[in-house]
Every structure is written in structure tokens, then in C-alpha cells.
Amino acid sequence: MTLAFPKNTHLTVNPGQFVGIYPNDQTALLPRPISVCRWDEKEDMIRLVYRIAGKGTREFSGAGWGDTFNVTGMLGNGYDLSEMAGKSVMIIGGGIGIPPLLELACRLKEKPGTRVTAVLGYRDSNMFLREEFENASYRVYIATEDGSAGTKGNVLDAVREQGIAGNTDIIAACGPMPMLRAIKCFAGEHGIKAFISLEEHMACGVGACLGCVVKTKNVDEHSHVHNARICTEGPVFDAADVDI
Amino acid sequence: MTLAFPKNTHLTVNPGQFVGIYPNDQTALLPRPISVCRWDEKEDMIRLVYRIAGKGTREFSGAGWGDTFNVTGMLGNGYDLSEMAGKSVMIIGGGIGIPPLLELACRLKEKPGTRVTAVLGYRDSNMFLREEFENASYRVYIATEDGSAGTKGNVLDAVREQGIAGNTDIIAACGPMPMLRAIKCFAGEHGIKAFISLEEHMACGVGACLGCVVKTKNVDEHSHVHNARICTEGPVFDAADVDI
Amino acid sequence: MKPSMEINIAGVKFRNPVMTASGTFGSGMEYAEFVDLTKLGAVVTKGVASVPWAGNPVPRVAETYGGMLNAIGLQNPGIDVFCSRDLPFLEGFDTKVIVNVCGHTEEEYLEVVDRLADEKSVSMLEINVSCPNVKQGAIQFGQDPKCLAEITGKIKDRAKQPVIMKLTPNVTDISEMARAAEAGGADAISLINTITGMKIDVERQKFALANKTGGLSGPAIKPVAVRMVYQCAGAVRIPIIGMGGIATAEDALEFMLAGATGVAVGMMSFHDPETAVNVAAGIEDYLVRHNISDVNEIIGAVQV
Amino acid sequence: MKPSMEINIAGVKFRNPVMTASGTFGSGMEYAEFVDLTKLGAVVTKGVASVPWAGNPVPRVAETYGGMLNAIGLQNPGIDVFCSRDLPFLEGFDTKVIVNVCGHTEEEYLEVVDRLADEKSVSMLEINVSCPNVKQGAIQFGQDPKCLAEITGKIKDRAKQPVIMKLTPNVTDISEMARAAEAGGADAISLINTITGMKIDVERQKFALANKTGGLSGPAIKPVAVRMVYQCAGAVRIPIIGMGGIATAEDALEFMLAGATGVAVGMMSFHDPETAVNVAAGIEDYLVRHNISDVNEIIGAVQV
């Protein structure tokens, strides 16, 4: 789905940031957090890619050009581009965690000296966004659960099979929690810095309700407990800082 | 608004019957009772004329051709055409009580020997459906609250001013409760049979919830108390039978 | 293979767990034209008293956000008419009948219970000690655990059919009430009845209901109902019939996973008369999809 | 002529009757970018305790039909951080500040109350004895009239600001609780806190919230809240701040007509951060339209 914003909205999008979209169905009152997949700066448009999970996404998927939604955003911090510029970055996306990483790949492509390797994990041969990643990356590796393409298994199976961890400076990952846990562990073992994007059920999206926390290693600066708000301090965290 | 029903619905409409239309807004779960204003037998279509009162009617008024609604009906009893055929019938409608009477006027027109006099009470010169009634009736009298057309005052003021009660066999009325009370009283005094159509908040529309009762003079056959269900035993009652 | 949908409450077998909630389906007669009654687990009738009740003045119903308020005040034609008109009608259908019983006093309840003792077509009695819309008696029985245990005991002494006590959610601790019903000998409990609410028409500055307050039902209250069923399931061993806002099979499954053996569809029948039948079909689909052969396996199966 | 929107609760004057509900507006900071805080009657802060609280595990929130469940568990940074960071921020705005206070024990409440005694920018204290989401203490104070009167008295002995006791709806008789708060010396009461509810994810057969139960809020519960405000208005003389599902000016007016002096917008701020500001503007429009010169005229004005 592509969202066009009112004239002169002048969006600024950091890759990894998300929006909160409100269903028009007034029985569903909370915003749906969806990450920006691509940002068209000139047209003030963003592209969102999502899985139909329930009420809200079902409604969105039925919408056509001309339908309107209330949207809040940009929300969250996103990936730190300056830290990644000029480095060798491995982008690891699993399933519906893949779309949020496309904007990152595209933006890193513009940074001189940055080499993006993408590892994308799919269920099967329905490899959405693969081409876009191929255009934006130095190389793309594929893993599929059913083995229909690339490495049979998950993204880390592909990383290991292809032996591509060696020259990686930074990992940027998004995907299901077991994958993120494995990456946190993998990155720790290999001494690679990993930024992971987390998901949690949200009510406000702006840091007010404390609904969306993740446990942190250290006391969080805002909350003064071992909890950081994913919507505000995240969704992108240094894997070493969170206790997942 | 005009509702077209699915092919082969084969509606049969008695004038005075109503439908229950469900808003698509799922925060508003109860059917909206709206009387049939006109029935197009050949096309299986009905025309509804309504006032925008709240959530539901606001939604209906925003709908266009092609939008769909769930509808139950035909509901209620309607006016007894056979009893009125061949008689002199005075149709009295007040405000949004006018539309439900149009189908009655049109159907009575087809009955040989029936003379329909219509008395229509409006707020002001916005005299909706006046022409349709003129086509269907022997004569139409108008009352307006602001005196901008016809008799200044209410429908009974018009009846009295025009001295038209004399040769009336039956009154058929629909409108606000004070008007119906006055008509019940007037009809009683003049020994004219009056059928009045009542309104009450409904939940089921089919007689199951007992939400929509009116007090009755005698013990009601269904309820065994002095209450009849407007949605099922009504909405049209012999004025002499109800205690309003 | 078709999963087994049959449930058993106090020895009574129901074709499937989905019933109609009392007061929202008339005596079955009103909906028989829209709904195949034989596809229901049971028809639960509108509350019936020893004599006809006139109920409350109108307006008796008001719509609210995702629900409705009602203050019908238990209008009913009395047990004699019920037995001579409504029961024979229901006997024409192959479905279980549960009669909802109301009263102002102990004696009134017992009169109805006695009168139904020999009605073979009545499978169970559901005792409404929880209606918030009648002035005298009734709800006190449902808000005081001692009274509840006592009246349950008295009814059990006389009833020939198994007895379901229907609980009100308008209490601090529902599990205490469930235990009281069980202690009194109830064969089952059903919950929740409506939550007391109010609506004001701000333009006219008047109450929307003539009775001022009414009982809130519908999807809006479902989370409260599921919670209470879960609490009761942890507090008593007798079976539970869960209700409150059920609109879909998923809603019904929430209740069953929380511990309900049966479920009932209430106001959503007003929204779509086929709701109950669709809920039953949807539960069966779910069982097939999850490869569960018997609906009883999901009762209380929520993972802790 | 512009109608007067000012209300007065226990000697504190509020620009208008519309506040934010505790826990749904952070400390004001989070929404200051979206909302003009000076258009609010007051900012009511998230509950604050004597020391930082970590709250409950996630998931902490779940959407329901026309509402939501939350089991945040009163995570908060503790009163020290609150006073050094959040209060100074709020002092930058010309708006009243009401601090919501939580605790597990009497002592914990009193510690916070003492610590706030000299904070001039705090207009009132709202004591949360009604959070259903923390294991120990807290809600017991709110469900037992004796405990409630007692803790109210102790807090009143020490507090330098007027005290609002926030009541839980999870009781059999809310008016009894209101009377207990009044007897204990409360300057005002606020209600309702959330109604305990539960949601089960039927596909995964798991609780939607890690805490199993959570507090239900939103438009779904409004009729219950309005009813309770009306009951309390008939039971006590102290002012009432009403909340529960307010989304529009009409909703707020229902509460005021039922007897609330002030109102608060809770979860609907998540749906639209400007809800509270729009509600205030809408009340003013209503007064103009109905030719009412002072908002105080509509308090409790529903016709019987």
C-alpha cells in the first residue's frame, strides 16, 4: 500500500521508522504500527508492505486509491545511517521483517563506500521485494524454509552456509523474535554490532502509555527501570542493550 | 433512498410496513426501522424517505448507488387496505410521518370507489412529497407551522379550518406523538375510525425482545398484559385500542 | 472426519455448545422463520414468572457503542400461557429447551419451578437471580452469596430438571457468587447477565431509558464476560455457560477456552438472527482446522 | 457571548472541565507536541510511586471491540525522577497539574504524598486505589469501604493539596465506595478506573496479555461509567470527575448531566491526541447552542 500525504507535509523518514495507521472501522480504535518500506521524498509518499493479520490490515488491504486513513508518524528512531555509512553492512530480514529494511538498503546505497549484503528469509518461493533488494545491495542471499530457493532453512543457516559473516561490520535485522534472538547471539559471538528492530503491541505509539516496552540490560534513561519503550526508544535497538 | 433487493426477492409490501436497515458501522448494531414510502413491485425496489437523526441515518444518507446494507423486512402489519377500500379515507401525515403514508395513498387510488383526502403538516415551505400526494389523492390540504403555506398550524387546525372531517369514514395517520394523541381524541369525538402508526425504539424488530411496546386498552393477545409490540402487532393500531 | 460437537451439562446432552441467551430470542417462535432451531444447542427462553408481568415503561432499549442497554423489566405472559402456547411450539422442533425463570420472591420462583416439574420437553431451568431491571427482589439474590446459596438450595429441593443459576456481573467478586451457587447445589452456572449502565440524551437532557438505568450487553462487554468465566472456571467444578457479546465463533471459542462448556448468543441475534447458527458452524470449522476431534477438548484449554 | 467554562473543585479553578485521564497522557510531555496543553482543564499524570516500578511483562495492551485492555502494572520512574524531570516540564505550561499517586502499601502512598507536599505546581492529588493490574495491595483499598475510608483519612492528614480518590468500578455498589471516600475526608472522587477484563487469542490458545487480565477502557464501557457517576452524584456531596470512554463532547456532557463536575479523556487520546481539546471546544459549542451561559449549570442537570 502506498500512502500519499497532504500537500506540504514534508515528511522526513529515517529507515526503520514506522507510522501508526488507524482503521476507519471504529470498533478498532488503536493505531496499527507499520514500518516504512520506501519513502518517496519528492512526492511526500510512503510505501508500506504488510501481511494481513487481522481487522486493521484486512481493512487496509481492501482500500483503493482515494481512500483515506488517519496516520501518525514518523514514529520511533530508525537505523543510525551515519554509523553504518562507509561500512560493510549485513541486512538480515525474515518474512514480514523484510520490508522495513528496504529503505535502509536504498539509503545506504547512496552512502559512498558502504557495502550492503542482504540476507532474506522467506517461507517459500514467494520472494517479495527480492528484486528491489538486488537493485539496492552488493549481494542478496536467500533462505527459504521449504528449500524452494537459496539455502534451505533460516537466515542464519544462509549466513553460515555462505560464510559471509567474516567481513561484516554491522548487522541490521528485522524479523520474528526467534530470529532476532539468534542474531543477537550470533553477533555477540562474532563481535559484530547488531541493530535489531523489535515489535510489540502498542496503544499510543508515542511513548505515553508504556504498553510497548522491551527489557533492557541497563536501566533505561527515560523509564528508570530496565524497560525501554519500543515506540520511542526503538523500534531499532542495539542487540547488546536489550534482553530478549 | 431507494433500496433494490436481490433478484427474486419477490417483496410484498403492505402500506405502513417498515424495514430494519443495519448501518455498516459496526459500533451501531441495531436495525433502523424505516417505513416503506413507495414500493416498486416489478423491480423489487422500495423507496425510503427519512430524516437524518443520528449515526445510522447519517451513514445511509452518505451512501450511493452500489453501496449495500443488510435489511430485514417487511416488518409489522401495515394499514388494512380491505377495510379502507371503497371508503372516504383521510390520510393525515405530520413531518417525517408523511412518507409512510404515500404507499397507502397510491394503493388506495387503485381501489374503485375510494376517495383519499390527504392532510399534510410541515414545518415550513419545504413540502417534500406534496406532489406525489397530489397525484394520488382526491385533494391535498396543507398545514405549516410557520404559516408559509396552507393553514398556519398543525394538521388538525387544517382539518377544522377546511371543515373536511364530515364525510370521512376512516382516518389513517402517522406523525409525532402529540399529533397522534390529538387525532385519537378527535376521531373518538367524531366517531371516526382512526388507524395510527406508532414509533418506539426497537432492538429486534421481530417481536422477540419486547423492547417496543405500547400500552393497550385491553390485555394483548400475545403478551397477556396491557402491552402490544409495535414491531409485530403494529406499527399501525386502531387508535381506540392503544393508550397513548 | 467431522469433529464431535456434543456437550453434556448435568447429564443433558446438547447437539452443540451454542444456545440463545434468554430474552434475546423470544420463545424461539419469533425467530423460527429466520433460523433453523434444530441447528442450535438449545433454545433458552425469555424469563417467565408465575403470573404475567407488564415490565417497564418505554423507551426500554437504547443503542450504545458496540452494544445496547435494555430495561424490559421482564415482561412475560406468565407460566400458564408459556406452558400452553410456547412450550408446545418448541416441542415441534428437535432442540433442547431451557426455561429461564424469574420472580420477585422465593415463592414466585418456586411456583414456576413446580409448574414446570412435569414438562418433559424442558431440559433445564435457568434461574435469573440477576436481572438489574426489576425493582424488587431478584438481583439481591444474585449479589449476596448467602441469599444466592439459600435460594439455590430451595430451588434444587423442588426442581425436577437440572438447575442453572444465572449470575450477575455487577458484583465485586464473581467467583464468590459462583461458589455460593455451587454450594447451594446448582448443577451449572451461566454468566454474564447484563452490566448495569445508563445513557443520557444530551440534546434533550433526558435519560434514554424510562427506567434510567438498563443492562448493557453486546460485543462491548465481552472482555468482562470472558474474564468472569475464567475466574469462575477456577472457582467451581460445575459446568459454566458463558455469554456476553458473542458475535462470532472466535468470540465463543474465547469463552470455551476460558472454561465455558456451553455458550449463548444474546443481543447479536438482533443484529443478525443467524448469529448463533453461524457461531456453531464456525466452531466446527475451527476444530477441523486445528485438528481437534471433540469440542470438549477446548473447554478451559487456554494455556497458562 | 462566550459561556463560562471554568469549574472549581475543592477550591482549585480549572479553565475548563476537560482533563486527561491518568496513564493515558504520559506526563504530558509525550503529547505536548500534538496538543496545546493550555487548552486542557488539567493534565493528570501517570501514576507515580515512591520508587521506580518496572510494571508487568509484555504484551501489556490488547485491543477489544470499541476499547482496549491494559495491564501496564503501573510502571513509573518513581517520585524523585517525576519531581526533577516531569514536574518542571509541566510547569512550563499554563495548565493545572493533578498527580496520580500509586502504592502497594499505606506507607508507600504517604511517602509520595509527603514528597509532593511542597510542590507548588501540583494542584491536586489523585489517589489510585483502584488499579486492577498490580498484584499486591492497591485495589483492596478500593474494594473495601472500611479500608478506603481509612486510607483516605490518613492521606488527608498529610496531604497539602486537595485529594481526589479514584474509584474502581469492580464493586457491587459504587455509591458505598463513594460514601466511604467522602467519610474519609476526600475532597473529590474520580471514576471510573478500568473494568477488569480478559482477551484470549483463540488461534494460539493463549492470553492476549501476559498478565492474563487487564483493565478495559474506551467507548465500550461508557454506559457503565455514566451510570456509576450518576449513582455517586446521588450519594455524596463532594465533586466528581467522570471518565470512561469519552470520545466526543456529547460523551462528556452525558457525564456532566449525570453529575460530574469535571471529566477526563482516557484511551481516546491514543486514537486521536486532540480528543480532549476537541471535547472542550465541543462542550463550549453545546453551551452556545443551548444558550447556557455557564458550564456549571449542566452539572447534574439531567431531568428526572
Ligand SMILES: Cc1cc2nc3c(=O)[nH]c(=O)nc-3n(C[C@H](O)[C@H](O)[C@H](O)COP(=O)(O)OP(=O)(O)OC[C@H]3O[C@@H](n4cnc5c(N)ncnc54)[C@H](O)[C@@H]3O)c2cc1C
Ligand atoms: C514497529 C512495528 C513495525 C511493524 N511493521 C510492520 C510491517 O512493516 N509490515 C507488517 O506486515 N507488519 C508490521 N508490524 C506488525 C503490524 O503492526 C501488525 O501486523 C498489525 O498491527 C496487525 O493489525 P491487524 O488489525 O491486522 O490485526 P489484529 O490482530 O486485529 O490487531 C489487533 C491489535 O493488535 C495489534 N497487533 C496485532 N499484531 C501485532 C504485531 N505483530 N505487532 C504489534 N501489534 C500487533 C494491532 O496493532 C491491534 O492493536 C509492525 C509492528 C510494529 C510494532
Ligand SMILES: Cc1cc2nc3c(=O)[nH]c(=O)nc-3n(C[C@H](O)[C@H](O)[C@H](O)COP(=O)(O)OP(=O)(O)OC[C@H]3O[C@@H](n4cnc5c(N)ncnc54)[C@H](O)[C@@H]3O)c2cc1C
Ligand atoms: C416503525 C417505524 C417507522 C419509521 N419510519 C421512519 C421513516 O419512514 N422515516 C424516518 O425518517 N424515520 C422513521 N422512523 C424513525 C427512525 O427509525 C429513526 O429516525 C432512526 O432509527 C434513527 O436512527 P439514527 O441511527 O439516525 O439515530 P441514532 O439516534 O443514532 O439512533 C440510535 C438508536 O436509537 C434508535 N432511534 C432513534 N430515533 C428513533 C425513533 N424516532 N424511532 C425509533 N428508533 C429510534 C435507532 O434506531 C437506534 O437504535 C421510524 C421509526 C419506527 C419505529
Ligand SMILES: Cc1cc2nc3c(=O)[nH]c(=O)nc-3n(C[C@H](O)[C@H](O)[C@H](O)COP(=O)(O)O)c2cc1C
Ligand atoms: C433485550 C434483552 C432481554 C433480556 N432478558 C433476559 C431475561 O429475561 N432473563 C435473563 O436471564 N437474561 C436476560 N437478558 C440477558 C441476556 O440473556 C444475556 O445474559 C446478556 O444480554 C449478555 O449477552 P449478550 O451480550 O450476548 O447480549 C436479556 C438481554 C437483552 C439484551
Ligand SMILES: Cc1cc2nc3c(=O)[nH]c(=O)nc-3n(C[C@H](O)[C@H](O)[C@H](O)COP(=O)(O)O)c2cc1C
Ligand atoms: C494504558 C492505560 C494506563 C492507565 N494508567 C492509569 C494509572 O496509572 N492510574 C490511574 O489511576 N488510572 C490509569 N488508567 C485508567 C484511566 O485513567 C481511566 O480511568 C480509564 O482508562 C477509563 O477511561 P477511558 O475509558 O477514557 O480510557 C490507565 C488507563 C489506560 C488505558
Ligand code: FES
Ligand atoms: S505504544 Fe504507548 S508507549 Fe509505546
Ligand code: FES
Ligand atoms: S423491537 Fe423487539 S419486540 Fe419489537
